[in-house]
C-alpha cells in the first residue's frame with residue numbers, strides 16, 4: 001500500500017510570552033492511501049496541533065510533512081477539514097455553505113449547473129436534501145455536523161481530516177453519525193485522519209489508533225492496529241472478545257501509564 005500522508009521527525013514549538021513551548025516532538029507517522037487512522041490522547045496533548053500541521057493551517061518548527069509525496073506547504077483542496085465547532089457561516093443556508101466550498105475547488109472549470117449538482121449530491125450523501133434551504137440556526141447540532149461533513153466531502157478530497165467531528169453530540173446521534181461516517185468513507189475511499197476522545201468511536205472506525213503521550217513535548221506513545229473485519233456491527237462488537245481486548249488496550253494506555261505520569 002502507498003504511503004499517502006507522511007510525517008518525519010515533526011516538531012512544533014510555540015513562541016509564547018513565557019518563552020518557547022514545545023507542543024510536539026519526534027512525530028513519525030505514515031498513513032496509507034484509503035486508511036482510517038484515529039488520533040487519541042488526553043485534552044491538551046497536541047492532537048489539534050498535529051491535525052493543523054497536516055491541513056497546512058500551521059507550519060512545523062522542524063521535520064518533514066508530505067501528502068502524496070509532496071511537501072505540505074499550506075491548505076489545499078486535496079485535504080478537507082471538519083472542525084469540532086461546525087464552523088458554518090450563519091448567514092448562509094446549508095446549500096450555500098456547501099456550494100461555497102464546491103465553487104472554490106471546481107469553480108474555475110465547471111458550470112454553475114454542475115456546481116449546484118455537486119452541492120446537491122454532497123447534501124444527499126449525508127441525508128440533508130430536505131434541509132438544504134435551512135440556515136444553521138434552524139437545524140440541530142447533528143445536522144450542522146452533517147453539513148460540515150457534506151462540505152468536506154463535496155471537495156472530493158484525497159484526505160479527510162476530522163477534529164472531534166462528533167464531540168458535541170448526544171450519544172445516540174453520535175452513534176448514528178459514526179455508522180454513517182464509516183459507510184461514507186468506505187464508499188468514497190478517501191484517506192481519513194480523525195481526532196477523537198472517544199475510545200469506542202476510535203476502535204469502531206479505525207484501521208489504526210495513534211495514541212499520544214501527554215504534553216508538553218507530546219509524541220506518539222503507541223500505535224494499535226484494529227484488525228476487525230468490516231463492515232463492523234456496533235451491537236455484535238459490544239460482546240466480541242477481540243473488540244473488548246483492543247478497547248481495553250486503549251483504555252490502559254490512556255488511564256494507566258499516562259494518567260499516573262500526568
Ligand SMILES: Nc1ncnc2c1ncn2[C@@H]1O[C@H](COP(=O)(O)OP(=O)(O)OP(=O)(O)O)[C@@H](O)[C@H]1O
Pocket residue numbers: 014015016021023041042043044045046047048049050215
Ligand atoms: N497558538 C498557540 N500558542 C501557544 N500554545 C498553543 C497554541 N496552540 C496550542 N497550544 C498549546 O499546545 C498544546 C496542545 O494544544 P492542542 O489544542 O493541540 O491540544 P488537543 O490535544 O487538541 O486538546 P483538546 O483535546 O482539548 O482539543 C496545549 O498545551 C496548548 O495550550
Ligand SMILES: [Mg+2]
Pocket residue numbers: 047048049
Ligand atoms: Mg483539540
